[in-house]
Amino acid sequence: xxxxxxxxxxxxxxxxxxxxxxxxxxxxxxxxxxxxxxxxxxxxxxxxxxxxxxxxxxxxxxxxxxxxxxxxxxxxxxxxxxxxxxxxxxxxxxxxxxxxxxxxxxxxxxxxxxxxxxxxxxxxxxxxxxxxxxxxxxxxxxxxxxxxxxxxxxxxxxxxxxxxxxxxxxxxxxxxxxxxxxxxxxxxxxxxxxxxxxxxxxxxxxxxxxxxxxxxxxxxxxxxxxxxxxxxxxxxxxxxxxxxxxxxxxxxxxxxxxxxxxxxxxxxxxxxxxxxxxxxxxxxxxxxxxxxxxxxxxxxxxxxxxxxxxxxxxxxxxxxxxxxxxxxxxxxxxxxxxxxxxxxxxxxxxxxxxxxxxxxxxxxxxxxxxxxxxxxxxxxxxxxxxxxxxxxxxxxxxxxxxxxxxxxxxx
Numbered sequence: 001x002x003x004x005x006x007x008x009x010x011x012x013x014x015x016x017x018x019x020x021x022x023x024x025x026x027x028x029x030x031x032x033x034x035x036x037x038x039x040x041x042x043x044x045x046x047x048x049x050x051x052x053x054x055x056x057x058x059x060x061x062x063x064x065x066x067x068x069x070x071x072x073x074x075x076x077x078x079x080x081x082x083x084x085x086x087x088x089x090x091x092x093x094x095x096x097x098x099x100x101x102x103x104x105x106x107x108x109x110x111x112x113x114x115x116x117x118x119x120x121x122x123x124x125x126x127x128x129x130x131x132x133x134x135x136x137x138x139x140x141x142x143x144x145x146x147x148x149x150x151x152x153x154x155x156x157x158x159x160x161x162x163x164x165x166x167x168x169x170x171x172x173x174x175x176x177x178x179x180x181x182x183x184x185x186x187x188x189x190x191x192x193x194x195x196x197x198x199x200x201x202x203x204x205x206x207x208x209x210x211x212x213x214x215x216x217x218x219x220x221x222x223x224x225x226x227x228x229x230x231x232x233x234x235x236x237x238x239x240x241x242x243x244x245x246x247x248x249x250x251x252x253x254x255x256x257x258x259x260x261x262x263x264x265x266x267x268x269x270x271x272x273x274x275x276x277x278x279x280x281x282x283x284x285x286x287x288x289x290x291x292x293x294x295x296x297x298x299x300x301x302x303x304x305x306x307x308x309x310x311x312x313x314x315x316x317x318x319x320x321x322x323x324x325x326x327x328x329x330x331x332x333x334x335x336x337x338x339x340x341x342x343x344x345x346x347x348x349x350x351x352x353x354x355x356x357x358x359x360x361x362x363x364x365x366x367x368x369x370x371x372x373x374x375x376x377x378x379x380x381x382x383x384x385x386x387x388x389x390x391x392x393x394x395x396x397x398x399x400x401x402x403x404x405x406x407x408x409x410x411x
Contacts, residue, residue: 289315
């Protein structure tokens with residue numbers, strides 16, 4: 001980068017979103033590395049870092065971002081504040097829109113993705129989605145997944161304490177510190193229960209990270225399925241353990257990602273012995289559900305579900321709605337799948353914005369990813385990762401995302 005350039009950090013449109021794409025420490029690093037780069041930060045009362053902290057890091061606090069060529073956010077942006085002919089980088093939540101059925105994907109409540117995409121096209125915005133910034137093996141370079149797993153696991157264990165008539169811990173968002181959360185769990189005694197965790201990505205690793213700080217012992221899937229215990233245990237099913245296809249002899253993750261509709265779930269055999277289920281796996285709308293509604297009658301031991309994936313009507317059919325940070329739990333009647341006030345029902349926690357409960361910790365890790373894996377390739381030579389994640393350019397969808405033309409035309 002030779003000439004002066006300005007990047008901006010937008011104020012989040014979602015009122016309960018307190019994370020930031022870049023933190024003050026990141027600003028110092030960027031300015032040191034790119035002295036010709038100016039950084040503007042739109043003021044915010046909700047952001048987990050104060051305006052003063054950004055100012056002290058070398059950024060300018062400005063309401064007007066018109067001079068920015070690149071604008072970073074976290075979640076979807078209100079169409080009314082989008083500026084023509086700019087490059088925006090944020091989670092648009094369009095990645096999981098099914099190419100064949102054009103079924104919608106989970107996103108920010110109240111944010112219409114069709115209207116967002118239409119506005120992006122009309123304003124000739126270059127839209128880059130974090131979720132699509134991946135390496136040659138389709139592995140994401142950055143995300144909030146680890147902290148979604150950490151907070152989701154903590155919330156689920158808290159719900160377990162409540163469900164087993166134990167004293168629950170303080171809510172994660174009130175603690176607002178990763179190290180204090182782990183410290184709270186270390187000396188806590190959890191009652192006898194069997195916890196099943198699905199997934200092998202960032203989210204699942206965050207879950208396992210928390211469980212290993214407790215008195216809950218890890219066991220293999222065969223032992224989990226066949227044995228009884230007098231202490232709490234957990235089992236982690238990786239993708240190869242809970243899906244299968246008759247078309248291939250040996251599981252291949254790349255084949256599953258590219259051909260999810262060719263697979264069926266094998267998780268039921270393990271869920272039948274579980275008291276608690278934590279959903280932390282990758283899910284595509286074409287993938288099989290972990291279990292079906294009519295399977296619930298066979299899950300007689302199941303008392304608590306922590307659905308970190310939080311895809312409403314997605315892979316976990318009991319997630320009939322998402323819950324909130326302030327009110328994370330609800331109950332389902334196993335007989336009719338309707339929400340109930342009866343706490344003898346199936347206890348569910350399905351918060352769709354989990355990393356916001358530890359905003360400073362999660363934003364720091366995410367911002368480090370942008371500094372190391374995004375900005376160098378946007379400002380200098382792109383190795384393909386930025387182009388691959390570019391959804392729109394000059395008023396059109398790039399070829400890879402052309403199917404979204406049909407999506408925005410659907411009713």
